[in-house]
Amino acid sequence: MLSWISDKDLREICESIILHTKAKTKDEVDFKNIVDPFSAVFDIAINDMSFDDWFKNENIRQKQKTLQNQIGRFHQSVLGKIKGWEDLGVGGVVDLVNREKGIIAEVKNKYNTVKGSDKIGVHDKLSRALNYGHRGSTAYFVSILAKGRINSPFTPSDNEKGVRPAVNEKIREVDGATFYEIATDSSTALADLYAYLPKVLADITGTKADKISKDPWFIELFTKAIK
Numbered sequence: 031m032l033s034w035i036s037d038k039d040l041r042e043i044c045e046s047i048i049l050h051t052k053a054k055t056k057d058e059v060d061f062k063n064i065v066d067p068f069s070a071v072f073d074i075a076i077n078d079m080s081f082d083d084w085f086k087n088e089n090i091r092q093k094q095k096t097l098q099n100q101i102g103r104f105h106q107s108v109l110g111k112i113k114g115w116e117d118l119g120v121g122g123v124v125d126l127v128n129r130e131k132g133i134i135a136e137v138k139n140k141y142n143t144v145k146g147s148d149k150i151g152v153h154d155k156l157s158r159a160l161n162y163g164h165r166g167s168t169a170y171f172v173s174i175l176a177k178g179r180i181n182s183p184f185t186p187s188d189n190e191k192g193v194r195p196a197v198n199e200k201i202r203e204v205d206g207a208t209f210y211e212i213a214t215d216s217s218t219a220l221a222d223l224y225a226y227l228p229k230v231l232a233d234i235t236g237t238k239a240d241k242i243s244k245d246p247w248f249i250e251l252f253t254k255a256i257k
Contacts, residue, residue, distance in 0.1 A: 169202070181203075228242045
């Protein structure tokens with residue numbers, strides 16, 4: 031059990047992610063999206079597989095892509111259930127707000143989810159939010175999986191103008207582990223969530239997912255991602 035989110039809330043969030051992922055994928059490759067036939071042929075030749083094997087792998091790849099798109103929403107939902115935090119949902123002015131702490135945030139799963147050329151748009155969005163409705167707050171651009179620990183002013187390059195915005199200590203870029211600590215006041219919050227998640231998923235899916243945590247790769251994957 032985690033001290034900063036109820037089992038009920040965490041289970042409901044996980045169930046939603048699982049259901050959404052299953053609803054968006056089928057048991058066969060979705061040809062509504064164009065599949066590169068040249069890539070398929072190279073893949074089959076390089077990996078010495080049949081077309082049947084390729085179809086199975088492509089189906090897994092498409093499901094994985096759908097799931098990856100959901101993980102950012104997972105973190106937004108989890109953070110929004112912490113006491114004092116609000117998840118403003120898709121299309122909100124920002125993703126998260128904590129009025130008591132004076133914090134707003136945009137949450138992305140990985141540092142490269144937003145292209146470098148598009149980050150200035152995120153910066154401007156946060157700047158507008160601070161000027162209209164959230165004056166005095168601190169705005170965070172959160173990358174759950176960053177290139178390392180970071181908590182510094184967010185000054186992305188504006189490719190069109192060839193300049194960076196002026197440093198504003200109230201608009202910051204931060205990694206996931208650091209932001210979870212800000213949100214929960216626990217320095218191990220993100221690691222604790224990762225450690226507890228297999229049990230929750232096992233309970234939901236009826237699988238042996240809880241045994242994942244006993245695999246040496248379990249800790250190594252997290253350690254390498256959250257440096």
